[in-house]
Amino acid sequence: MDQSAPSAAAAPVAPAATHTRIDPGLTNPKAVAAATVSVLLWASAFVAIRSAAPHYGPGALALGRLAVGSVALLTSWALRREGLPPRAAWPGIALSGVLWFGLYMITINWGEQKVDAGTAAMVVNVGPMLVALFGGWLLREGFPRRLMAGMAVSFAGAVVVGLAQSGGKGSPLLGVLLCLGAALLYAAGVVTQKPALRHATPLQATAFGCLIGMVLCLPFSGQLATQLGHAPLSATLDLVYLGLFPTALAFSTWAYALARTTAGRMGATTYAVPALVVLMSWAILGEVPAVLSLLGGCLCLGGVALSRRR
Incomplete structure (x- = not known):
């Protein structure tokens, strides 16, 4: 997808907007592979956030993650010489940058200080239901029956996972509310980014959305500087990992x-x-999943498969 190098006299310009064919069934192999990478890396993000949370505050962790992601994304953008996004793309990029890259990351970091990674993943995953509802309403994508049925099955599975992870005890109310807020911000970010992608390339939308989110988090720069000096290397490596992979690559x-x-x-x-979070937290954080967690995970995957059928 690299752009051919312009002549010495020509300045880089944004690529012309492409009319990408929309595949409602998500059957394009490249799109499926891209979505799979995002899902795997975002699952790992819940574990990395949980690991770094004792050493970095919610805002500091968000700023560090976004700073690393911005450097990686803007370096790729400069090398590809894609130019600035068209004017029509900026409202969606700005909104998704504030809501998804900025506020979502602060909120989920805070939430994971209160609840475990599995419970956080369950609560945040009411977000896709909100995405489908917002997309059907605001973007006029409709409400396919199989999509709604798959969402219902997967949501039931997510609830089972969350109940198993909480051990039958109520999660701290503030943590649950923060994760619900993160779900709302995630859904709003997806729906606001979608129109921007009609005009901007995926790299443009991601790089500048990440940069806007980083700017929003700059008030936490003093806290980040202090905590960088005291955090163990493992926590700082978690921060760098979050910036390079669940942020720069997955977004x-x-x-x-x-x-x-x-x-x-x-x-x-x-x-x-x-x-996926249950399995990863089992392997990395030593949280052994219960039978209910495995059952809920199977329901989650089954719902995804159902929602993708024509």
Whole structure:
């Protein structure tokens, strides 16, 4: 997808907007592969956030993650010489940058200080239902029956995972409310980014959205500087990992796939995240999943499969 180098006298210009064919069924192999990468990396983000949370505040962790992601994304953007996004793309880029890259990341970091990674993943995954509802309403994508049925099955699975992870005890109310707020911000970010992708490339939308989110988090720069000096190396490596992979790479592959299907269909694919978080937190954080967690994970994956059928 690299752009050919312009002549010495020509300045880089934004690529012309492409009329990407929308695939409501998400059957394009490249789009499926891109969505899969995003889901896997975002699942790992819940574990990395949980690991870094004792050493970095919510805002400081968000700023560090976004700073690393911005450097990686803007370096790629400069090397590809894609130019600035068209004017028509900026409202969606700005809104998704504030809501999804900025506020969502602060909120989910805060939420994971109160609840475990599996419970956070379950609660945040009401977001895809909100994406489908917002997309059907605001973007006029409609409400396909299989999508709604798959979402219902996957949501039931996510609830089972969350109940198993909480051990039958109520999660702290503030943590649950923060994760619900993160779900709302995630859904709003997806729906506002979708129109921008009609005019901007996935890299443009992701790079400048990430940069806007970073600017929003700059008030936490003093806290980040202090905590960088005291945090163990493992926590700082978690921060760098979050910036390079769940942010720079995963948001780029997500934008690529989102440009090629509907917001509702893409949102439904993330219902696989809670099951993956359970397995990852088991392996990395030593949280042993219960039988109910495995059952809920199977329901999550089954709902994703159902939602993708024509």
